Amino acid sequence: MNYLLHHLLEASALKHGERVAVVDGDRSCTYAELDQLSNRIANHLQTAGVRQGDRVGVYLQKSLEAVAGLYGIMKTGAAYVPIDPNAPASSRASYIIENCDIRLLLTSSEMSEQWSDLPSGMLEELVVLDESEDGDLFDEKFRVTTRSQIDKVDPSYEPTGVIGQDLAYVLYTSGSTGAPKGVKLSHLNALSYVRWIVDHFELTEFDRISNHPPLHFDMSIPDLYGAAWVGATLYLVGPKAAVFPIQIKRFIENNEITVWYSVPSVLSMLLQRGKLELGSMPSLRILTFAGEVFPSKFLKELMELVPHPRYINQYGPTETNVCTYYEVPEPPDPDADIPIGRAISDVGTFVVTDDDRLADPGETGELVVRGSTVMRGYWGDPEKTGKTLVPDPLGGELPDLVYRTGDLVRMNRGGNYEFLGRRDNQIKSRGYRIELGEIETALYGHALVRECAVLPVPDDLITNRILAFVALDGELEVHELKGYLQDRLPPYMLPDTIEYAESLPKTSTGKIDRQALSAQISD
Amino acid sequence: MHDQIRTYIAEELKWDKPAEELANDFPLLERDVVDSLGIFKIIGFIEDEFDVEVDDEELVPENFETINSIAALISGKE
Structure with missing residues (x-):
């Protein structure tokens, strides 16, 4: 019985051992090889002191080794914590390592320039998973284990006492008060969602599944574990291919x-820009997307040009994995938004009005989610957890806690939810969720920043561009401020434009007048 | 031409040092100075500033790896 994520790998290694599990550029490995490498990593981690219930960080570019690393960590009974390899080591990566009590980090030799900026104290050991010249790998602060050492470790495996309710991974997302927050997800949380994916997408071992989203993004979950569930092959999309549309088509x-x-x-x-023609990409069976609203006019064109796959819109905050979906039946009306649809299997959803009533169909309210995909809370933050994971807000008898998404929705006549916006300052850009407050906190961290406001500018392609208005006390070149932010925020949170002003407009109560600034943008 | 490209990238994309420090052979893609949105910005800039058209077939990493390669792409069209 598969009740842990790494059971999927073990089962496929038994049943489809010789099938290719992961393709990473011109390298690949079979299910048997992936299973064996993950066993070696697990055994090394246990020797190094990792125990059930611990967290192990993953700080390297997506690769075959990184995938083996995730399974290796879970096989010890610990949870993996993927850290954006492009996030600055000295601030965000360090914050996550300290916040999540990470003592061991899986990394790669190409990340070695970042190592000196990682925090000593908690962190003890770096496990370098790629094959490299061992002589170069030495670090003054940390113990370093190399791949050639890992390759000498015993590949047999002893299961631990972990159960489905235990944590499989912790994903850090943007936090409104300035620090990212760790969403705790269990094996059961992920498996419940992946089961729906396998079933609804009718995955088989003959599928060839891409993995475009990065590992620290929850959108990587169905690719990774859907493929492992059925013994299909996972194709990692490299960073260069990810930038160029025509490379993606190829x-x-x-x-x-x-x-x-x-x-x-x-x-x-x-x-x-992909040079698509009618019937391009004939192998595609399923084209699915999530993370932001797909502009209907583009989706319509795409569906007309590439008519053969099923088009499926998925929706769900990281806290719920995915909770609703909408299968787009035909090229949509370019003037109507694509609905987020209805609940996936074994997930309950309902809409609560501002005065805590159940919303009628067509009435706007906050989407509330319950079920086995809903997170176990935020790491080390019971207060924040208590604000979003709550008892039945309608005062009923629901036996479990439910998750308040903060997303405003309404149900349309067809019984599908439509997404209307947020209750707070959270925005989406390039599919990432971003708390504008976190960017403002970073800006205010600079001694010369007197006032600032960060606003979204709606954009057809990436949902929102980020614009920062800043008033200074003194002289500061824009590139210096950009550099300061780059050391503190991941690339997707950096303002696209920084505008200097003498001072920012205020409301009658003395707060920064965001409406006036918004009006300024649209002029 | 190199300087025009340099100034544009330094001001509009993810470069955090003075423009002069952005060398002609600095790996723009590898170091994430140019990301997927950045590519679109650069194409718009090239087409407006140098009055050339970038063909979809030319949207490959080799043409955008460095300031040198972007300049070569434009020169090949003029």
Whole structure:
């Protein structure tokens, strides 16, 4: 019985041991090889002191080794914590390592420039998973274990006492008060969602599944574990291919990809610059997207040009994995938004009005989610957890806690939810969720920043561009401020534009007048 | 031409040092100075500033790896 994520790998290694599990550029490995490498990593981690219930960080570019690392960590009974390899080591990565009590980090030799900026104290050991010249790998602060040492470790495996309710991974997302927050997800949380994916997408071992989203993004979950569930092959999309639309088309066609999952902006760019023709990418069976609203006019064009796959919109905050979906039946009306649809299997959803009533169909309210995909809370933050994971807000008898998404929705006549916006300052850009407050906190961290306000500017391709208004006490070049932010925020949170002003407009109560600033943008 | 490209990238994309420090052979893609949105911005800039058209077939990493390669792409069209 598969009740842990790594059981999927073990089962596929037994049943489909010789099938290719992961393709990473011109390298690949079979299910048997992936299972064996993950066993060696697990055994090394246990020797190094990792115990059930611990957290182990993953700080390297997506690769075959990184995938083996995730399984290796879970096989020890610990949870993995993927850290954006492009996030600055000295601030965000360090924050996550300290916040999540991480003592061991899986990394790669190409990340070695970042190592000196990692925090000593908690962190003890770096496990370097790629094959490299061992002589170069030495670090003054940390113990370093190399791949050649890992390759000498015993590949047999002893299961631990972990159960489905235990944590499989912790994903850090943007936090409104300035620090990222760790969403705790269990094996059961992920498996409940992946079961729906396997079933609803009718995955088989003959599928060729792409993995475009990065590992620290929850959109990587169905790719990774859906493929492992059925013994299909996972094709990792490299960072260069990810930037160029025409490379994506070639990637899909050359690898005969059958299932593609990415944020809509990638697909919009593919449409505009990918040189698509009628019937391009004939192998595609499923084209699915999430993370932001897909502009209907682009989706319509894409569906007309590439009519053969099923188009499926998925919706869900990281806290719920995915909770609703909408299968787009035909090229949509370019003037109507794509609905987020209805609940996936074994997930309950309802809409609560501002005065805590159950919303009628057509009435706007906050979407509330319950079920086995809902997170176990925020790491080390019971207060924040208590604000979003709550008892039945309608005062009923629901036996479990439910998750308040903060997303405003209403049900349309067809019984599908429509997404209307947020209750707070959270925005989406390139599919990432971003708390504007976190960017403002970073700006205020600079001694010369007197006032600032960060605003979203709606954009067809990437949902929102980020604009920062800043008033200074003194002289500061824009590039210096950009550099300061780059050391503190991941690339996707950096303002696209920084505008200096003498001072920012105020409301009658003395607060920064965001409406006036918004009006300034639209002029 | 190199300087025009340099100034544009330094001001509009993810470069955090003075423009002069952005060398002609700095790996723009590898170091994430140019990301997927950045590519679209650069194409718009090239098409407006140098009055050339970038063909979709030319949207490959080799043409955008460095300031040198972007300049070569434009020169090949003029």
